Amino acid sequence: xxxxxxxxxxxxxxxxxxxxxxxxxxxxxxxxxxxxxxxxxxxxxxxxxxxxxxxxxxxxxxxxxxxxxxxxxxxxxxxxxxxxxxxxxxxxxxxxxxxxxxxxxxxxxxxxxxxxxxxxxxxxxxxxxxxxxxxxxxxxxxxxxxxxxxxxxxxxxxxxxxxxxxxxxx
Numbered sequence: 001x002x003x004x005x006x007x008x009x010x011x012x013x014x015x016x017x018x019x020x021x022x023x024x025x026x027x028x029x030x031x032x033x034x035x036x037x038x039x040x041x042x043x044x045x046x047x048x049x050x051x052x053x054x055x056x057x058x059x060x061x062x063x064x065x066x067x068x069x070x071x072x073x074x075x076x077x078x079x080x081x082x083x084x085x086x087x088x089x090x091x092x093x094x095x096x097x098x099x100x101x102x103x104x105x106x107x108x109x110x111x112x113x114x115x116x117x118x119x120x121x122x123x124x125x126x127x128x129x130x131x132x133x134x135x136x137x138x139x140x141x142x143x144x145x146x147x148x149x150x151x152x153x154x155x156x157x158x159x160x161x162x163x164x165x166x167x168x169x170x
Contacts, residue, residue, distance in 0.1 A: 002129055002130075002133060005123065005129070006126050006129070018123075019120075019123070019124065020119065020120055020123050025116065025119060025120060026116065029112065029116055030112075030113075033108075033109065033112050037105060037108070037109075040061075041101075041105075044060060044062065053096075062095050062100075062101065062104055063095040065077075065093075065104060066093035066094065066095040066100050066104065067093070067095065073107070073111075074093070077103060077104070077107045078092075078093070080107075081103060086103065118132070
């Protein structure tokens, strides 16, 4: 889309002076989010409800987010809900309760709206758009490189430890 927006790939439908209307910026994404959320709830609450209740080991996004205490979204939402008094200081999320479902639906809506904040600037500024895409690319390369580094380091340590023979001095 970046290449289309800035004319690197010619497209008659997108002009240099275009801007995003409030409908394109807020209403359409909100409607898309709402449809996605309704479909998701229909699937987990009606279509797959029996299977989900029978198998507590079955992982789906709400169950994962509500139970993984190492997940950043889980930690952030827990902290905010406790600060607001929605949850008690020792209360934890239960993915089977309506309260947890509502909290995560609202949290995801807020997250979606926050991700829309830079869109007008990204759409109207070529320079900001390039910096943004470059930052995302750099971050993913860094994270991917660190993953491979950690994986290689762990494998090397295991291999080195396996080569050690008990009682042999090196």
